[in-house]
Amino acid sequence: MIITPETWDKNKEITTDIAIIGSGCGGAMTAARLSEQGYSVIIIEEGEYVSKDDFDQNARNLVPRLYRQNASLGTDDQSIRILQGKAFGGSTTVNWMTSLRTPDWVLEEWAERFGLNEYLPEHLGKHFEMIEKRLNVHQVPDYAISPYNRIILDGAKMLDLHQKVLPNNSKDCIGCGSCGLGCPYDAKQDMRLTYLKDALENGATAYTSTHAYQISPESRDRHIVKATMQNQTIRFQAKRVVVSGSAIMSPLLLQSSGLTKGGQVGKNLSLHPVTAAIGQYDSEMHPTYGIPQSATAEYFDDTGYGYWLEAPDLELFLAGVNFPIIGPQRHEELKKLSKSAVIIVLVRDGADGKTDGEVRWRRGYNKQNGRITLKKVPSIRYRVSPTDRKHLMMGLETAIKIMFSTGAKRVFPFLNPSPELTDISQAPEVHKHPFQPNRISLFSAHPQGTCRMSKGKGVVDETGQMKHYPGVYVLDGSILPTAVGVNPMISILASVSRAIELGNLNL
Numbered sequence: 001m002i003i004t005p006e007t008w009d010k011n012k013e014i015t016t017d018i019a020i021i022g023s024g025c026g027g028a029m030t031a032a033r034l035s036e037q038g039y040s041v042i043i044i045e046e047g048e049y050v051s052k053d054d055f056d057q058n059a060r061n062l063v064p065r066l067y068r069q070n071a072s073l074g075t076d077d078q079s080i081r082i083l084q085g086k087a088f089g090g091s092t093t094v095n096w097m098t099s100l101r102t103p104d105w106v107l108e109e110w111a112e113r114f115g116l117n118e119y120l121p122e123h124l125g126k127h128f129e130m131i132e133k134r135l136n137v138h139q140v141p142d143y144a145i146s147p148y149n150r151i152i153l154d155g156a157k158m159l160d161l162h163q164k165v166l167p168n169n170s171k172d173c174i175g176c177g178s179c180g181l182g183c184p185y186d187a188k189q190d191m192r193l194t195y196l197k198d199a200l201e202n203g204a205t206a207y208t209s210t211h212a213y214q215i216s217p218e219s220r221d222r223h224i225v226k227a228t229m230q231n232q233t234i235r236f237q238a239k240r241v242v243v244s245g246s247a248i249m250s251p252l253l254l255q256s257s258g259l260t261k262g263g264q265v266g267k268n269l270s271l272h273p274v275t276a277a278i279g280q281y282d283s284e285m286h287p288t289y290g291i292p293q294s295a296t297a298e299y300f301d302d303t304g305y306g307y308w309l310e311a312p313d314l315e316l317f318l319a320g321v322n323f324p325i326i327g328p329q330r331h332e333e334l335k336k337l338s339k340s341a342v343i344i345v346l347v348r349d350g351a352d353g354k355t356d357g358e359v360r361w362r363r364g365y366n367k368q369n370g371r372i373t374l375k376k377v378p379s380i381r382y383r384v385s386p387t388d389r390k391h392l393m394m395g396l397e398t399a400i401k402i403m404f405s406t407g408a409k410r411v412f413p414f415l416n417p418s419p420e421l422t423d424i425s426q427a428p429e430v431h432k433h434p435f436q437p438n439r440i441s442l443f444s445a446h447p448q449g450t451c452r453m454s455k456g457k458g459v460v461d462e463t464g465q466m467k468h469y470p471g472v473y474v475l476d477g478s479i480l481p482t483a484v485g486v487n488p489m490i491s492i493l494a495s496v497s498r499a500i501e502l503g504n505l506n507l
């Protein structure tokens, strides 16, 4: 059953076996697995209930409805924009569908550094298979690869780089290019159409437009979650609480509930920081249409860290903000958008052994943005480490070379100010650009790691249970112990599925 503000019966005291906060990858998988065993499951989701009829492809309507903070969430100094879905289905409702398994070398690193032998490839294989089947993961067929993705395959071949066609989770996708505003055709097999659907069919109840603001553990088998819908408080009493609010929101909720023993909640933020370049061609690229991210070229060094390139469809609400040129020239350049292609450069961050990122509540003077606040406000801090910077600029150079090799006439890297490049020989010039906050346009759609799973220093154990709070679980992108080095949806689903297999929430 789905409860919305319109259908809520005003019952403010609800008892359940399991209360899950958040309906993205982590929440949806947990709800499906536990409801199929006959437990009573309640999902509490702050975002609205949305279906294909809502997805009218109109960014002005949909960005405020589907994205946290109108898609303007960012680090304190605004140097990295962080995209987060806030809707039924979480970020999967707006994501770009790339569906990749966690690389074996990453899982091996987790075993070595964090003692997570239970997550070695031989244990995760069947979870990946099960998820890929449920989400209809398949390789994008050759005929459906858009021109702006084809340049990655062609350019990388010319430059002798490793490249491949990517898989995604769609069914009968017509390539309308609206993934970032929700799929109007129910082609994207996001959580709403898969694991949340399963959970609802098994009897779970989803409270939407409902914001959970406090978790109070009373005993191992009794927890109270307080939430608001329409400014009214609802108290959920549950045997187990599962926090699945994402790697940004889960640590904030745990901190505001005082569940911070161990001092690790909110630390170890990784982002897969992203920059980009836009290239102008003589031929039509139609960057606002087509299946997003159907090809990649990648470079990882022998430590397993490096970068990969992808080409999402150009969401105008993102392009408008991130386009590297300002003033009257921007107007002129944007007129050439239909003959432009954007390649994004994503970095597996943490190459220097750790990331310098944290999510927490702060008050007082914030030296990153110069503001003074008396009330505590959410704060996200992140600095790109030296090796990750190097990988970003290497990736940017490669993206520019790919564009010129495939016929681009002018390329603008997302630097501030952006140089106008007209020849492949200028690509290495990006390394001379100062790497300072807001001198390079950065964003992220992949926050991870802020409630690290670890046998050593971490927030949760291998079953997802908080080390200091029995009965409280974290199951979402925040438990990934390191950045995964691929788009993380499948990694989160598989890790959550495995954590439940290992502990079954100790029920």
Ligand SMILES: Cc1cc2nc3c(=O)[nH]c(=O)nc-3n(C[C@H](O)[C@H](O)[C@H](O)COP(=O)(O)OP(=O)(O)OC[C@H]3O[C@@H](n4cnc5c(N)ncnc54)[C@H](O)[C@@H]3O)c2cc1C
Binding pocket: 021, 022, 023, 024, 025, 026, 027, 044, 045, 046, 047, 083, 084, 085, 086, 087, 088, 089, 090, 091, 092, 094, 095, 096, 097, 098, 099, 100, 180, 210, 211, 212, 213, 244, 245, 246, 247, 249, 250, 253, 293, 445, 446, 447, 475, 476, 477, 478, 486, 487, 488, 489, 490, 492
């Ligand atoms: C634009 C975009 C494109 C992406 N493209 C890809 C891609 O192609 N491939 C890929 O693998 N990954 C992609 N991702 C990333 C992927 O979707 C996320 O990593 C994944 O969905 C994270 O799962 P999660 O469970 O951690 O959190 P989310 O999916 O973000 O879900 C968290 C949910 O919890 C809710 N919530 C938070 N706090 C509260 C609270 N206090 N009370 C109630 N509800 C709360 C939020 O509203 C949200 O709906 C993309 C993400 C974005 C934003």
Ligand code: SF4
Binding pocket: 170, 172, 173, 174, 175, 176, 177, 178, 179, 180, 182, 183, 184, 185, 186, 187, 188, 290, 291, 292
């Ligand atoms: S590109 Fe495909 S999956 Fe994405 S919104 Fe369009 S039809 Fe849906």
